[in-house]
Amino acid sequence: MSANYASTHKTPLLQVKNLQTGFKIDGDYFNAVEGVSFNVQRKQIVGVVGESGCGKSVMSLSIMQLLPEGIGKIRGGEIEFEGEAISKLSDKKMNKIRGKDISMIFQEPMTSLNPVFTIGYQIQEVILNHEKISKKEARNQSISLLKSVGIPRADKIVDEYPHQLSGGMRQRVMIAMAIACQPKLLIADEPTTALDVTVQAQILELLKSIQEANDMSIILITHDLGVVAEICDEVLVMYAGKIVERATVEELFNNPKHPYTDLLMKAIPKMDEDVEKLATIDGLVPSITKMPQVGCRFSNRCPRAMPECMTITPQLGEVAAGHETACLLYDASWPTEEKRQREREGASAV
């Protein structure tokens, strides 16, 4: 018993190992997520940042197995939740996990709720999916959940329809649904992107307080570094389906290693600087069908690119304690074979 206890508490809550998720385009699969590995510890908030189209959402949908049917598919790697492999579970078994152990909130609160059912019905559904209680109890639970996410007049709102609520309120309803069964992991896919700035802050505060109260872990997907700085413990920076940097929030903001992260930081507008034009990163993420198969995927936009960047694929390597990056500017990112060869030639990196 005690050994069991120890083992479940040593293993990370979620382990993603070399995940590859592909999309079918004209009969061929193209990977939108290419060999992503990371862990989420208990009670940890992990931020995932990157531009649109870098694979953040696809990665989170892969964890939930909610990829569009017949189009998206997990093509390799493992996802383990509390030590149990879940990436190959049947839909029926996955339904026991979705909403109960892992739940998710989405970017678009305006369309994420079913317009023809009451708020109460939609919250009760998740409770009744996973717990054997009466409808009346479920209704009472829904009301207290609505109260706990800061919705006024909860006993009235429970009988109202989504269109009667504002975007911020709807996102609160989504959060109430997501935490109804006290999940161990919450995946929040850009939960504040569609909301007003003032409402954004409230929603983040709410998420943080729920996370502390329920001892929950959160994967927070966003392209807003400000959000990351506010509540995350650890950050993954993704680019073109790969993780290019991983560090604690403090480390990342004080000491960004990857040129991409560095440029992202520079793109944040600063209050004390008066500039005509905000810094941007030139170019676009390569399209999924034209992804370079060797070399660094950022090389065509990188201001510090070297000739090797086109031919050698960098690997995630530790550049400081708890700080990993995948960039050939750092020795740790060189693949073993190429590193040896380079040492023989007597060249040295930065």
Added chain:
Amino acid sequence: MLKYSLRRLLGMIPMLILISIVVFSLAKIMPGDSLSGEIDPNNTNPEYIAEMREKLGYNDPLPVQYFNWITGFMQGDFGKSTKYKTPVADVIIEKLPNTLFLGIMALVITYILAFLMGMYSGRKPYTIGDNAIAGINYVMLAIPSFVAAVFAIYFFAFQLNWFPFGGSVDIIVEEGTPEYWLSRLHHVLLPAIVLGAMSTASYTQFLRNDIIENSRKDYVRTARAKGTPIAKIYNVHILRNSIIPLVTFLGFDFAALIGGAIITETIFTYPGIGQLFLDSVSSRDYPTLMALTMLLSFLTLAGNLLADLLYGIVDPRIRMD
């Protein structure tokens, strides 16, 4: 809701007045009049006819004639059928149960078939099953109902002897007995199947397309993220959204239910409103024709109102307060 319904009902009045003027004018323009049917064939004295015309008001100015007709109509006096020599109301009421029975049976058949096929097609689009269903539906839609009815009578009534070829009930059974009702059901089944199965296309394809469209909506992903089984998502979450556009058809169906199927009823010699309508045209039974046209116009308007009210029930976003 009540206020809205009342307002809509009041709004129907000018529309009905306009329709009544059109109906009255058309009846006036058509050759012959009711008198030719009423007159005693042994008494063709032109003086007598002229006297009768004067007495019946045929020489009054048109607006006066219209006014007389509409006043009677409003009070429930639809006139006397020149063919049946009984009040039009009695003739219609006699035929109405048959038509209602046929209409409801046909509608039930349409709904059952269309929902089964539409839900299957919507859930498994672009499969062989979906294509087969679409093929069947469009073939049925393309076959004119009189062709289908004739073939159905030939095969199922004459060759296989499964159903009677016409009428609404056997003459020998006593009214009110269980045999009587069974006989009626037996008689209504073939025309109902022909009528019902032929008109599934619009419902099926509308439902299919709406289910496909809804299955891509964000709320479906939310329901999946809650651990809701996929069958429940289709049968509850998506279906509940997909029936909203179908309500439009329901409004039309309401009028068709009572208006009857003119062609089908005639081919099956099924004594209903549809047959009566066609009869009244060919036998110049103007009072019946006018009353039926008014009735159908009213039902179409009422059907639209019903559909609009139903929208409010199925779609909370347009609910009237």
